[in-house]
Amino acid sequence: MVKPEFPITTERLVLRPFTMDDLDAVHAWQALPEVARFLYWSARTREESRVALAAKKAWPEAVGESCSLAVQRRDTGDVIGEVHVEWTHEQWRQGEFGFVFHPDHGGRGFATEAAEVVLRLGFVNLGLHRIIGRCDVRNTGSIKLMERLGMRKEAHFRHNDIFKGEWGEELVYAMLDDELS
Secondary structure: OOOOOOOEEOOOEEEEEOOHHHHHHHHHHHOOHHHHOOOOOOOOOHHHHHHHHHOOOOOOOOOOOEEEEEEEEOOOOOEEEEEEEEEEEOOOOEEEEEEEEOHHHOOOOHHHHHHHHHHHHHHHHOOOOEEEEEEEOOOHHHHHHHHHOOOEEEEEEEEEEEEOOEEEEEEEEEEEHHHOO
């Protein structure tokens, strides 16, 4: 495991550890019901966003921890979302990644650009062999993103949990380290 140097820049983005100065931006998307619709939490109050922000780690030190990064536009400096990769199993080198973006910045490829970086961090820096992504079957944006990244659909779980008061259905996508382009 090799901790990367932060920030990481791409053509249009800066990925960096969160700071408490990011609270306004984080709360701007976490407060939206349409963002929370497919997540295990509901739209958050400012205090709930503050607590969630304070818990984010820039680099995992143990199984079960995540690398959570703020996604910032280079042109405006605005924090528009987050990406993370969680180290889920040491012996089998497994991980899970995820992403949440403010809908005002959707449809421009920012999530794809940031997700490519976090997958590379998982495979190259964390040394993971397999990374999965999970989403609700109704979350077409996440499905399209994982397919654009070259992930393959491995499972469709029907009624696998009670999600916000109803039976949920979940898709699992995956990628292996030798499949990263």
